[in-house]
Amino acid sequence: MQNKKSITVVKIGGNIIDDAQELKHFLADFAKIDGLKVLVHGGGKSATKMAQSIGLVPQMIDGRRITDAAMLEVVVMIYAGQINKDIVAQLQANNANAMGFSGADGNLIQSDKRNHPTIDYGFVGDVKKVNTPLLATLLNTGIVPVFCAITHDKNGQLLNTNADTIASELAIALSQVFEVTLSYCFEKPGVLYDAEDDSSVIAKMNPELYAKLKAEKAIHSGMIPKLDNCFNSLSKGVQKIKIGHHKMLQDANAVCTTIEL
Numbered sequence: 001m002q003n004k005k006s007i008t009v010v011k012i013g014g015n016i017i018d019d020a021q022e023l024k025h026f027l028a029d030f031a032k033i034d035g036l037k038v039l040v041h042g043g044g045k046s047a048t049k050m051a052q053s054i055g056l057v058p059q060m061i062d063g064r065r066i067t068d069a070a071m072l073e074v075v076v077m078i079y080a081g082q083i084n085k086d087i088v089a090q091l092q093a094n095n096a097n098a099m100g101f102s103g104a105d106g107n108l109i110q111s112d113k114r115n116h117p118t119i120d121y122g123f124v125g126d127v128k129k130v131n132t133p134l135l136a137t138l139l140n141t142g143i144v145p146v147f148c149a150i151t152h153d154k155n156g157q158l159l160n161t162n163a164d165t166i167a168s169e170l171a172i173a174l175s176q177v178f179e180v181t182l183s184y185c186f187e188k189p190g191v192l193y194d195a196e197d198d199s200s201v202i203a204k205m206n207p208e209l210y211a212k213l214k215a216e217k218a219i220h221s222g223m224i225p226k227l228d229n230c231f232n233s234l235s236k237g238v239q240k241i242k243i244g245h246h247k248m249l250q251d252a253n254a255v256c257t258t259i260e261l
């Protein structure tokens with residue numbers, strides 16, 4: 001059997017996106033990755049600022065934004081519009097043939113509106129299906145897909161979807177066709193024993209250590225859904241997952257956290 005081609009799926013979060021210089025450096029590193037690649041971006045911090053500036057009150061529960069109709073308008077404008085197009089233009093400037101997508105484009109990511117027994121998340125989607133054949137075709141023609149955190153339900157409704165989860169679901173779908181490395185890039189050098197101490201990077205994270213550090217509250221907030229997504233992706237076929245600063249995209253020896261089962 002022929003060996004699978006390698007692909008790198010990278011997720012970049014709101015703190016880097018909100019810092020123009022950091023974003024520029026990140027995109028230069030991302031554009032230099034050899035071979036096939038996909039970028040998934042968040043932008044929660046920018047959406048929160050925009051929402052507050054027009055008098056909306058942002059609310060997050062378990063890392064997910066409560067998204068009513070007014071908030072959905074904001075996140076579509078910010079994620080699928082401003083941030084996605086800005087990133088695509090900057091990648092073009094770095095000679096990566098980027099193309100920006102929401103999940104509705106090409107029916108690339110279909111979701112179900114979140115149905116929680118006690119919390120009404122509003123227009124929030126949980127990924128149901130990835131159009132892997134179309135995505136693989138785009139990749140094999142040299143396109144660098146750039147996904148924002150907006151999906152759709154195939155009934156005309158756009159849905160706000162956690163960007164870490166989109167990266168994880170795309171990586172799982174692509175692992176049927178490619179050898180996938182999933183890299184979660186954020187402002188810190190990795191998952192830390194002490195979230196305030198950048199020198200305390202955990203080199204290898206497994207479910208036992210995660211359970212212990214979560215119980216001790218050393219791991220909290222956005223890191224909890226990120227690690228849940230990581231363990232889920234590894235158990236469903238993704239070959240390799242790293243969490244750390246974007247230096248790790250170009251420097252194989254850079255400090256970061258590798259996820260293990």
Ligand SMILES: Nc1ncnc2c1ncn2[C@@H]1O[C@H](COP(=O)(O)OP(=O)(O)O)[C@@H](O)[C@H]1O
Nearest residue numbers: 013014015042186191192195218219220222223
């Ligand atoms: N043990 C930990 N190590 C590193 N970061 C942690 C830890 N516990 C909590 N965090 C928080 O998790 C955040 C990263 O998750 P998230 O907010 O989803 O970021 P992003 O969307 O930028 O990827 C960090 O900014 C940090 O505040």
Ligand SMILES: CC(=O)N[C@@H](CCC(=O)OP(=O)(O)O)C(=O)O
Nearest residue numbers: 014042043044064065149162163
């Ligand atoms: C449903 C939901 O929570 N969607 C996220 C999507 C953006 C995101 O995930 O952004 P970061 O990666 O920057 O956190 C939100 O609106 O915050």
